[in-house]
Amino acid sequence: VEGYVNIVIAADGPGIPPERPARIFEPSFAT
DSSP, X not given: OTTOOOXXXXXXXXXXXXXXXXXXXXXXXXX
């Protein structure tokens, strides 16, 4: 579709532990 971008992110891994979600946007954070 012209003028639009569709981005889909999917993963089937274990995910991020509940105590860490706020840190995922820190530049040096690694899971």
